Amino acid sequence: MPQLDTSPWLISILSMMFTLYLLMPIKISKILINNDINCYPSEITKSTNPWNNKWTKIYLPHSLPLH
Amino acid sequence: MNENLFTSFSTPTLMGLPIIIMIIAFPALLYPTSNRLISNRIRTLQQYLINLILKQMMAIHSPKGRTWSLMLMSLIIFIASTNLLGLLPHTFTPTTQLSINLGLAIPLWAGAVILGFRYKFKTSVSHFLPQGTPILLIPMLIIIETISLFIQPMALAVRLTANITAGHLLMHLIGAATLALFSISTSTALITFIILLLLTILEFAVALIQAYVFTLLVSLYLHDNT
Numbered sequence: 001m002p003q004l005d006t007s008p009w010l011i012s013i014l015s016m017m018f019t020l021y022l023l024m025p026i027k028i029s030k031i032l033i034n035n036d037i038n039c040y041p042s043e044i045t046k047s048t049n050p051w052n053n054k055w056t057k058i059y060l061p062h063s064l065p066l067h
Numbered sequence: 068m069n070e071n072l073f074t075s076f077s078t079p080t081l082m083g084l085p086i087i088i089m090i091i092a093f094p095a096l097l098y099p100t101s102n103r104l105i106s107n108r109i110r111t112l113q114q115y116l117i118n119l120i121l122k123q124m125m126a127i128h129s130p131k132g133r134t135w136s137l138m139l140m141s142l143i144i145f146i147a148s149t150n151l152l153g154l155l156p157h158t159f160t161p162t163t164q165l166s167i168n169l170g171l172a173i174p175l176w177a178g179a180v181i182l183g184f185r186y187k188f189k190t191s192v193s194h195f196l197p198q199g200t201p202i203l204l205i206p207m208l209i210i211i212e213t214i215s216l217f218i219q220p221m222a223l224a225v226r227l228t229a230n231i232t233a234g235h236l237l238m239h240l241i242g243a244a245t246l247a248l249f250s251i252s253t254s255t256a257l258i259t260f261i262i263l264l265l266l267t268i269l270e271f272a273v274a275l276i277q278a279y280v281f282t283l284l285v286s287l288y289l290h291d292n293t
Contacts, residue, residue, distance in 0.1 A: 002077035024141035
């Protein structure tokens with residue numbers, strides 16, 4: 001029975017530990033479980049573009065000169 | 068014939084490289100994460116299912132036992148997804164390997180038992196002696212309870228391995244029988260094909276049920292010991 005061949009046991013168990021204790025908890029801890037809508041995280045994402053430091057009127061599409 | 072039947076359970080290697088690492092890590096790819104409050108349908112569906120399973124599994128536990136919720140959730144999602152992916156043809160199911168199931172069962176069971184011994188020593192030791200036993204039976208009963216305690220991780224591992232392996236073997240055999248019967252007598256092959264369909268439906272159920280049973284038993288051991 002190939003399950004009783006112990007040579008791949010170490011790599012199987014190590015890869016299972018890696019998946020079960022590292023990958024899956026990271027994926028599952030990212031889901032939001034909260035029944036109170038007021039407690040949801042409400043941080044405003046800061047944009048990190050270097051050219052967008054100041055939002056000026058000239059970026060609004062309707063204020064651009066007509067082509 | 069025996070060799071051919073069991074080769075689907077040997078650990079996959081590609082030219083000597085162990086690709087089992089990628090096969091075991093693959094189900095984690097199927098659960099996308101996002102930082103958004105509301106995301107697309109598949110993330111919403113997965114969030115809903117995981118919430119459902121979480122509430123069902125962790126309702127019976129005390130707050131101390133609920134610290135294990137992430138562990139138990141990742142356990143049930145891991146086992147359910149590997150079992151379900153194993154129903155596709157030509158895939159390798161990690162939970163058919165005794166090594167992986169022992170590695171799942173022993174640390175979790177040992178963690179629950181050690182937790183019980185550390186924080187509630189008297190309660191966990193008192194589980195060895197049920198209430199109201201006659202005095203003469205006490206030594207024998209303690210031996211029996213100790214054996215039944217130590218057999219728990221073995222039973223967990225072997226139950227999962229045997230169920231999934233047996234299901235896969237049956238599907239292989241009946242599929243081969245259907246194929247062989249097709250050229251001999253088509254009506255018998257049709258009957259065998261219907262058996263194969265029913266078996267596949269059963270295997271879907273078994274895949275999910277085994278994940279549930281494993282996690283339920285671990286959570287029961289946890290409940291005893293928290």
